[in-house]
Amino acid sequence: MLLLDRKQVDALLDMDALIGAIGPAMVELSAGLVSMPVRTAAQVQGKGLLGVMPVHLPSSGTLCCKLVSVFPRNAARDIPTHQAVVMLFDADTGAPKAMLDGASITALRTAAGSALATRLLAREDASVLLIVGTGVQARSHGEALPRVCKLKEIRVAGRDPEKAAALARELAARWGLQTKSYPIGPEAFAGADIVCATTDAAEPVVRGEWLRDGMHVNSVGLHQKGRELDEAAVRRSRVFVESRAAALAPPPSGALDLVGAEVQAEIGEVIAGTRPGRESPDTITLYKSVGVAVQDAVAAQLVYDAALKRRVGTEVRY
DSSP states (O other), X not given: OEEEOHHHHHHHOOHHHHHHHHHHHHHHHHTTOSBOOOOEEEEETXXXXXEEEEEEETTTTEEEEEEEEEOGGGXXXXXXXXXXXXXXXXXTTOOEEEEEEHHHHHHHHHHHHHHHHHHHHSOTTOOEEEEEOXXXXXXXXXXXXXXXXXXXXXXXXXXXXXXXXXXXXXXXXXXXXXXXXXXXXXXHHTTOSEEEEOOOOSSOSBOGGGOOTTOEEXXXXXXXXXXXXXXXXXXXXXXXXXXXXXXXXXTTTSOGGGTTOOXXXXXXXXXXXXXXXXXXXXXXXXXXXXXXXXXXXXXXXXXXXXXXXXXXXXXXXX
């Protein structure tokens, strides 16, 4: 079995390749060709959960399972709140063939999914990106989104002004674009074309009154007892998801943001042309991501293939 740590996963996983590879997999998922139970979890009372995300993707022969722990109180102890491993199995024999760091997989595939949704749903002239949040997902979205649209400005809004300013400087150096930092609120949203909400907030950080016609919103925050989007934001938007079954299920699979919401389409349906995406320049589009195992499988397979080609990783007997 091949072991790959976080640094190796980061080095092996190409973001452009990942964005490209997720699209066909989402079409396969929406066509009902993927075996993917909704996420389930064991609860650790008062502390967190351990989620299980298995999937079989027939087109690539990928058999995969991610184990992800979410322990919110870790933030106060400077320990990651989300930790994970991804296991790859031989689809013919069921034998384990690789174990990969799952934190990087999660961060990168989530941002790649948002980038794909933005490419499909945002206006062609969208040029101002607002990232709400300053953590791991904020950084990964800052890496992914400029690859799919012609940006002139990146904004970062966060609860901690120093962290927001630091991420803005980091993205300015990375992309050579104008960047600004803001507190979370209407000023940050004014004039933005694309919004990426990447928080663990239990109270909304995206409000309907802050949205303007023509915006595209990606929301990837998932809280078991709260919501990243208020009801007005969801009500004003055409809603798109990875999977209806996953997004509309109760937590830990689905999002409380979408309770009672009408889902317009799955991303795979938009790519396949069986459902429409943006229908007018004034439409507000919302991609609500809950994270699906098929995206983990695509990312893990890309990493595994690259590791074999470059002879990276540690072989172990089990």
